Amino acid sequence: xxxxxxxxxxxxxxxxxxxxxxxxxxxxxxxxxxxxxxxxxxxxxxxxxxxxxxxxxxxxxxxxxxxxxxxxxxxxxxxxxxxxxxxxxxxxxxxxxxxxxxxxxxxxxxxxxxxxxxxxxxxxxxxxxxxxxxxxxxxxxxxxxxxxxxxxxxxxxxxxxxxxxxxxxxxxxxxxxxxxxxxxxxxxxxxxxxxxxxxxxxxxxxxxxxxxxxxxxxxxxxxxxxxxxxxxxxxxxxxxxxxxxxxxxxxxxxxxxxxxxxxxxxxxxxxxxxxxxxxxxxxxxxxxxxxxxxxxxxxxxxxx
Amino acid sequence: xxxxxxxxxxxxxxxxxxxxxxxxxxxxxxxxxxxxxxxxxxxxxxxxxxxxxxxxxxxxxxxxxxxxxxxxxxxxxxxxxxxxxxxxxxxxxxxxxxxxxxxxxxxxxxxxxxxxxxxxxxxxxxxxxxxxxxxxxxxxxxxxxxxxxxxxxxxxxxxxxxxxxxxxxxxxxxxxxxxxxxxxxxxxxxxxxxxxxxxxxxxxxxxxxxxxxxxxxxxxxxxxxxxxxxxxxxxxxxxxxxxxxxxxxxxxxxxx
Numbered sequence: 294x295x296x297x298x299x300x301x302x303x304x305x306x307x308x309x310x311x312x313x314x315x316x317x318x319x320x321x322x323x324x325x326x327x328x329x330x331x332x333x334x335x336x337x338x339x340x341x342x343x344x345x346x347x348x349x350x351x352x353x354x355x356x357x358x359x360x361x362x363x364x365x366x367x368x369x370x371x372x373x374x375x376x377x378x379x380x381x382x383x384x385x386x387x388x389x390x391x392x393x394x395x396x397x398x399x400x401x402x403x404x405x406x407x408x409x410x411x412x413x414x415x416x417x418x419x420x421x422x423x424x425x426x427x428x429x430x431x432x433x434x435x436x437x438x439x440x441x442x443x444x445x446x447x448x449x450x451x452x453x454x455x456x457x458x459x460x461x462x463x464x465x466x467x468x469x470x471x472x473x474x475x476x477x478x479x480x481x482x483x484x485x486x487x488x489x490x491x492x493x494x495x496x497x498x499x500x501x502x503x504x505x506x507x508x509x510x511x512x513x514x515x516x517x518x519x520x521x522x523x524x525x526x527x528x529x530x531x532x533x534x535x536x537x538x539x540x541x542x543x544x545x546x547x548x549x550x551x552x553x554x555x556x557x558x559x560x561x562x563x564x565x566x567x568x569x570x571x572x573x574x575x576x577x578x579x580x581x582x583x584x585x586x587x588x589x590x591x592x593x594x595x596x597x
Numbered sequence: 598x599x600x601x602x603x604x605x606x607x608x609x610x611x612x613x614x615x616x617x618x619x620x621x622x623x624x625x626x627x628x629x630x631x632x633x634x635x636x637x638x639x640x641x642x643x644x645x646x647x648x649x650x651x652x653x654x655x656x657x658x659x660x661x662x663x664x665x666x667x668x669x670x671x672x673x674x675x676x677x678x679x680x681x682x683x684x685x686x687x688x689x690x691x692x693x694x695x696x697x698x699x700x701x702x703x704x705x706x707x708x709x710x711x712x713x714x715x716x717x718x719x720x721x722x723x724x725x726x727x728x729x730x731x732x733x734x735x736x737x738x739x740x741x742x743x744x745x746x747x748x749x750x751x752x753x754x755x756x757x758x759x760x761x762x763x764x765x766x767x768x769x770x771x772x773x774x775x776x777x778x779x780x781x782x783x784x785x786x787x788x789x790x791x792x793x794x795x796x797x798x799x800x801x802x803x804x805x806x807x808x809x810x811x812x813x814x815x816x817x818x819x820x821x822x823x824x825x826x827x828x829x830x831x832x833x834x835x836x837x838x839x840x841x842x843x844x845x846x847x848x849x850x851x852x853x
Contacts, residue, residue, distance in 0.1 A: 332723040335716050365599070366698075369690070414819035418811050421823045424733055428708070 299356065300448050307352045307441060308461060314344035319468030342429055345436020345465070352440065364435070366514045374509035375518065381502060382522035385562050386530030392554040394534045397547065404536035412533050419529035420522075427521030434503070434520055437462055439513040442504050455504060455567060459497030466492050476555060478548030488552070495556045498563025499523070505566040508573065531555075598687065601695030602702075608672045609665070616661050624654050624714050632721045647718055647726045655711040655728070659735045662707045666700045666743055670755035679848035689844045693751065697837045700743045704736045711735075730807040733826075741829045744836035752843035 318341040322334060340347070353360060368375065394401055405411040441461065445454035469475035470488045476495070477488040503516040531551075532540050543551050606613065627650050634646055673682075682692045711732045718726040745765070750758030777785075785791045797810060811819055 331725070332720045334725050335719050335727060339716075410817050410820070414814070414817065414823070417820040417823035421826050424826065425729060428729075 297448060300444050303352050303356045303358075304441065304444050304448070306355060307348045307436070307444070309348075310351055311344045311348035311436060312465060314347060315341050315465055315468055318344075320472055323469050323472035339432075341468070343432030345434075345441075346432040347436075349436040349440040364431075364514065365512055367510055367512045371510040371512075371515070374506045374515045377509070378506050378515040378519040379522065381506075381562060381566075382519050382527050383530065385523060385558055386527035388561060389527060389531040389554060389558045390533050392558060393531050393543075393551055396550055396554055397535065397539060397543075399535050399539060401534050403534060404539075406537075416526060416529050416533070419525045423521045423525040426524045427517050430517050430520045430524065434513045434517045437500070438503055438507040438516045442500070442507070451571060452567075455501050455570070456497060458504070459500040460493045462500060463489065463493030463496035466496075474548065476548070477552035481549035491552060491556045495559040498556075498559030498561075501563040501567040501570060505570045505573075508570065598691040598695050598698065601682075601687070601692055602699050605669055605672050605695065605699050609668060612665060612668060616665055620658050620661055620710060623657055624710070624717075627654055628714070628717050628721055631718055635722055643722055643724065647722050647724065648728065651711070651715060651718060651726055651728050652731070654714045655707075655732055655735060658707050658710050658714075659704075659739055662703050663739050663742065666703050666739070667746060667759070669696050669699055670747070670750040670758065674755055676848045679845065683845050689841050693837060693840045693844050696747060696751075697743075697833070697840075700747065701740070701833075704739045704743075707739070708732050708736050737826050737829045740833055744829070744833045748836040748840050748843070751840040752847045754847060 318337045322337050322341060325331070325334065350360075352358075393399075403409045403412050405415070407414075437458065442454050442458045445458050449457055466475060467485075467489060470477065470492055471485045475488075475492075477484075477491060479485075481487060499520075503519060506515040506519055507513060509515070531554075532543065535543070631647065631650050635643065638646060673679075683689045685691075708729075712729060715726045715728065746758065746762055749761050752758070753761060776782075783790065794810075811822070814822065
């Protein structure tokens with residue numbers, strides 16, 4: 294079997310395992326009532342959330358690719374990548390805040406009881422929650438950035454990897470979009486198809502940013518940090534100027550507007566990252582250079 | 598660096614296996630106990646029992662793993678090794694970095710063991726048991742202790758470092774006791790003080806309870822409280838940097 298065929302087969306196996314786990318276990322947890330309390334909830338949730346990681350591990354074992362260089366932090370000499378992994382999610386959160394505040398007509402003043410201190414306190418609390426989010430995000434990043442994007446890049450080129458990877462990543466979110474109204478709620482025209490399309494666009498934007506810092510650092514730790522911050526601090530920054538009633542309203546009927554704002558911001562942040570990603574000299578990532586049994590290839594393969 | 602980590606793991610393999618076997622056995626016994634208690638106690642008390650068992654397992658786990666982390670200092674305390682590793686291509690940073698990374702990996706392993714116990718307890722009791730925020734607190738506590746232990750151990754030798762740490766803790770305890778006897782303890786024991794807050798936290802240790810507790814705090818208090826984990830991460834980094842500088846000097850205090 295040629296190298297390209299093998300890569301395509303490994304991508305297919307990865308997607309099959311990943312989507313099977315998510316589409317089997319996802320609906321079970323997302324259709325459960327809020328605050329559901331049953332014994333198997335946690336294990337089902339972890340199986341769904343860690344499905345990219347499980348798929349990556351199984352595929353690597355099946356194709357004897359080894360795991361070298363996946364979770365090794367590589368801090369030395371990569372300060373820029375880790376700096377961006379922290380700063381860009383904050384920029385994303387602030388941009389989101391501006392868009393949401395303008396689109397809801399809230400006005401730029403702190404409306405929470407306690408004013409600026411409460412808003413600051415909320416953001417600080419979410420920065421601690423980021424540590425917890427990062428642990429869950431390991432399950433996603435090890436699969437998406439640590440496996441899929443590298444494989445796609447080898448088969449479809451850099452731009453192909455960002456677009457196709459983003460679409461696959463977006464489609465993986467279908468169960469929470471359909472059953473739990475993830476990011477866009479359930480009350481919008483074209484539910485759930487519009488939400489799925491917007492999610493794919495959002496994932497293309499985020500995918501470009503996360504793949505950029507993955508390549509800059511040569512490790513999936515940087516995307517894990519960035520993704521964890523996006524899921525925690527960015528969300529709390531986005532609602533900084535809103536009153537509690539408005540935040541509750543955002544969780545309900547107006548969620549679609551918030552979802553669109555997040556998508557637009559993801560594209561705004563993603564495009565420059567994509568441009569930079571294209572300008573970067575080709576730097577083989579560990580997964581791209583790993584030959585069978587995890588031994589690094591010594592010679593580059595000729596392009597077809 | 599991974600080579601140095603593997604070396605430490607290899608030297609400590611027997612202790613690691615023994616520790617993990619002991620922890621898993623204790624965990625299984627406590628989970629069996631949970632299964633027995635499930636049918637014996639009223640339904641409203643199950644919450645307290647599940648949290649109590651999870652706390653027992655987590656504290657036991659982190660105490661066991663903390664002692665394991667302390668042993669990392671003793672694995673290669675020889676002057677010749679110190680000089681050899683410092684002169685190697687990897688350098689002092691890799692040698693010291695390996696110790697700090699391994700300590701973090703062991704703490705993270707503790708978190709995973711506790712979360713695994715949560716899943717087993719949830720399945721046995723048929724209700725969600727999730728104390729991940731509490732476990733994260735334990736991870737940060739151990740990280741703080743190791744930041745002190747490693748920097749002292751690498752600068753003054755493991756034995757001297759351990760004694761110094763002990764003296765530091767005894768000193769803090771004695772000073773604290775003196776303050777508790779003669780100082781103003783209203784902020785600690787008074788109404789709405791630290792004691793009340795601790796009691797509330799102990800009764801609501803699940804993730805939702807911790808979030809509600811933080812939400813109840815004023816903005817300033819929440820911000821200050823939230824700074825602690827970041828400060829610990831910063832301290833761990835500073836401890837690593839200072840240890841890198843002190844590593845070769847520390848060899849002067851080794852016995853062999």
